């Protein structure tokens with residue numbers, strides 16, 4: 001028998017940035033002769049193309065990091081573990097104009113292979129990015145950049161060479177709140193994958 005569908009009533013909200021959850025990332029920049037290394041917390045980040053691999057981050061023009069990235073054309077997206085939630089929040093509360101965020105958080109600067117901006121060693125995934133296009137959108141400037149280097153922490157790589165994301169314990173951000181990423185449900189394509197028949201034990 002067909003199951004009755006529950007009635008779900010909707011309420012209309014004013015248009016807003018309610019896309020959730022998103023990964024809150026730590027974007028490191030600077031590290032050149034003219035610009036000290038800095039970190040900014042970013043929620044408005046995303047993948048926008050696979051080949052070439054392109055991402056975007058959107059930053060308000062008044063942020064110190066916006067000035068740095070405009071000048072250097074580079075940044076690193078560092079994906080933080082949930083255990084660093086407090087530092088993620090803090091890096092989004094203070095400006096690199098007033099404080100050295102690497103020194104205060106104790107984050108270790110790692111050497112990027114393709115860009116001058118340092119990466120954050122404590123983050124399991126680091127994406128080295130070179131800006132291709134800058135788009136002024138309104139409240140935010142979007143820096144569209146090619147990922148020119150990827151570094152991952154060796155201690156999270158399995159024997160078969162895969163990144164053990166569950167052990168990384170990644171962080172999620174949804175409408176003002178931080179969450180720990182939940183347990184794995186299944187893998188890409190599982191909805192159409194044919195199940196292997198269990199062999200009967202003889």
Ligand SMILES: Cc1cc2nc3c(=O)[nH]c(=O)nc-3n(C[C@H](O)[C@H](O)[C@H](O)COP(=O)(O)O)c2cc1C
Pocket residue numbers: 024038039040041042043044045058059060062063064065066088089090091092093094095096097140173
């Ligand atoms: C969870 C979180 C997400 C944020 N996302 C963004 C963002 O996407 N774009 C932005 O311009 N600022 C964002 N901010 C605010 C900046 O991180 C904050 O203004 C920071 O202090 C700027 O640092 P800076 O002046 O050193 O660049 C976010 C802050 C938090 C806590």
